[in-house]
Amino acid sequence: MHRRQLMGAAAAAPVALAAPAIAQTQSPEVRWRLASSFPRPLDILFFGAEHVARRAAELTEGRFQIRAFPAGEIVPALQVLDAVQNGTIECGQTPLYWYIGKEPALTFFTSIPFGGNFRQQTAWMRRGGGNELCAEILAEFNCVGLPCGDTGAQMGGWFRGEIRSLADVGGLKFRIAGMGGQIFQRLGASPALIAGSDVYPALERGVIDAAEWVGPYDDEKLGFHRVARYYYAPGFWEPCARGHLLVNRRAWDALPDAYRAALQVACAEVEIEMVARYDAANPQALRRLVGAGAQLRAWPREVMQAAWRVGHELLEEHASRSARFRKVWESYRPFRDDQFQWFRIAEASYANFAFTAAAQR
Numbered sequence: 061m062h063r064r065q066l067m068g069a070a071a072a073a074p075v076a077l078a079a080p081a082i083a084q085t086q087s088p089e090v091r092w093r094l095a096s097s098f099p100r101p102l103d104i105l106f107f108g109a110e111h112v113a114r115r116a117a118e119l120t121e122g123r124f125q126i127r128a129f130p131a132g133e134i135v136p137a138l139q140v141l142d143a144v145q146n147g148t149i150e151c152g153q154t155p156l157y158w159y160i161g162k163e164p165a166l167t168f169f170t171s172i173p174f175g176g177n178f179r180q181q182t183a184w185m186r187r188g189g190g191n192e193l194c195a196e197i198l199a200e201f202n203c204v205g206l207p208c209g210d211t212g213a214q215m216g217g218w219f220r221g222e223i224r225s226l227a228d229v230g231g232l233k234f235r236i237a238g239m240g241g242q243i244f245q246r247l248g249a250s251p252a253l254i255a256g257s258d259v260y261p262a263l264e265r266g267v268i269d270a271a272e273w274v275g276p277y278d279d280e281k282l283g284f285h286r287v288a289r290y291y292y293a294p295g296f297w298e299p300c301a302r303g304h305l306l307v308n309r310r311a312w313d314a315l316p317d318a319y320r321a322a323l324q325v326a327c328a329e330v331e332i333e334m335v336a337r338y339d340a341a342n343p344q345a346l347r348r349l350v351g352a353g354a355q356l357r358a359w360p361r362e363v364m365q366a367a368w369r370v371g372h373e374l375l376e377e378h379a380s381r382s383a384r385f386r387k388v389w390e391s392y393r394p395f396r397d398d399q400f401q402w403f404r405i406a407e408a409s410y411a412n413f414a415f416t417a418a419a420q421r
Contacts, residue, residue: 217272240297
């Protein structure tokens with residue numbers, strides 16, 4: 061009996077010794093740096109980077125550690141894609157439409173003028189082929205992209221002077237992102253893409269005449285109402301604004317499957333939570349801004365009509381010059397048009413009545 065017990069213990073010993081070694085092989089310790097395009101004080105935007113870092117650790121029992129850095133601490137806000145592409149950092153949080161100078165088709169995966177709202181964009185990316193098209197393009201930048209957060213529909217920006225007609229747009233120096241800048245350039249303005257932390261001083265010093273960022277919650281933090289009086293809606297060039305977590309391809313390929321899944325889960329959580337935070341915070345922020353003297357305005361109809369025409373002209377022009385852009389546009393446009401028809405029946409008819417009725421109580 062004693063001999064059999066010793067033999068059993070000896071047989072079990074290699075298994076006991078091997079188990080920690082196997083676990084260590086399957087669950088390596090990984091340390092990454094994440095550069096955000098957003099400053100820390102814009103807490104809803106920067107939350108996306110912080111949440112990814114925290115959840116990656118939680119979902120891997122602390123073995124996958126990501127340190128999130130705000131814009132400018134490692135790389136400037138507008139250079140996150142470059143830094144991820146060349147491996148300076150393993151990952152970064154940024155909107156893809158900031159890089160349309162490198163590839164115009166990237167705009168589709170953040171937003172396009174008069175495009176889909178948050179839900180419609182999500183439907184196209186998840187169920188209409190958008191994520192697959194995005195992956196094809198990002199592969200050429202040595203990146204993997206995971207949708208990571210959204211602002212919902214944005215505001216149209218802060219202006220020193222009132223916009224009463226299309227003529228008032230001419231000559232404006234306007235901080236604006238994405239294809240919206242190209243529209244306003246066609247309408248006679250001078251667009252400029254400026255990182256978030258630099259917008260207020262440019263507006264205060266008169267380097268620019270107007271600026272758009274996101275919406276009331278962020279705009280109040282940035283203080284635009286102190287240097288520009290007129291606040292316009294809607295941001296028709298940003299009916300949503302989808303962010304992405306960009307991951308260097310080599311870094312992604314080296315990750316265990318469980319760690320990749322942790323990133324995917326974290327980004328999906330950010331996609332829902334970020335827009336919820338903005339929807340909860342923006343109404344109160346707007347009340348405070350109006351109470352502080354902001355003059356809320358809607359775009360003149362002739363501006364909206366001209367922007368619709370010019371925006372679609374630009375999309376068709378890009379499609380005529382680029383097979384890649386045309387491929388994405390031919391996927392996006394019919395999907396968007398179907399969504400618009402459906403939302404007219406249910407969502408818009410409900411909203412037109414209920415929103416007006418609530419305001420008249």
